[in-house]
Amino acid sequence: MVNRMIIGSTERKFDNSRADILRFESRDPAFPLVVTYLTALFGFVGLLELYNPDEKGARPWAVTDVATFDGNLCNSRIIWSPHHVVEPMICNAWPRFVEFEVFKADPIPTGRKLMLGVLEKYLFNLGQSLITNFVEEYKHHLDSKYGKRSNWPPTWNFARAIRNAMAHGGQIRIDDGAVVNWHNASYSKADNGKLITDDVWPGDLLFLVKEMEREIAEIVPK
Structure with a gap:
């Protein structure tokens, strides 16, 4: 597993011995909104890779490549593999589901801000x-x-x-x-x-x- 995007704390500790599943399916009311949110973010990350002078250019994400999202209020770390969402969309089809692995994580220290830059x-x-x-x-x-x-x-x-x-x-x-x-x-x-x-x-x-x-x-x- 290669973590290619982290939106959260790079120093955060979490329990990776057990994962819960957070899943949105195509019949769910917020599904189109969640897919749009994720793919817009995913596309921007690809743009950064494409124009980063220190990289060789954008490259496809493997099935095992993941993005990480930290939850502050819910003390969780969410890991997402974009493959099952992006693959059907590049073939002009809508994905059937979005699935995340969820791990319990240490609380974020009070006052710690999420430094996102651009x-x-x-x-x-x-x-x-x-x-x-x-x-x-x-x-x-x-x-x-x-x-x-x-x-x-x-x-x-x-x-x-x-x-x-x-x-x-x-x-x-x-x-x-x-x-x-x-x-x-x-x-x-x-x-x-x-x-x-x-x-x-x-x-x-x-x-x-x-x-x-x-x-x-x-x-x-x-």
Whole structure:
């Protein structure tokens, strides 16, 4: 296994003796959004390889080549082999599934920031598209069932706060008095102005979307 992309802490320790599986299938509501997020990121990495003067140029990823995403709030390391997603797409077909291996990882030290360099704004905008589009697509179902948005189910209420933050430059903006919680994070009006990118890492977004799918499945029949 060759790790060709790490979005997280290169020093992080994790338990590689046992992996759980995080899987999105083509019938899942967020599947097109997740595939778009991943392939856009994958394409940018290929572009960097192509134009990096210290490399021999972009080369195909083998089946055993992987990308790594750290989750800060969920204390996890996610490993993804792009092969099963990219291969059908270059043949003008949509993939049937996206699958990640998930390993428990040591907590990220408080205050540790994710240093992304040129990828920071790029990843922020990809994440904004992922979360915003999912929230906007289903918010009318939630409004119909729960009325006030502060009454939404816990994961969707948290996602709503993340979506609003992403619309305000990444800063928490809670105006309705709601307190939102998810894994190791809790936000309220007192946190307005706090940058979510210090807490919510790309691996967390993938977990968040999967939990949003589970909650919306109880509300909107397939």
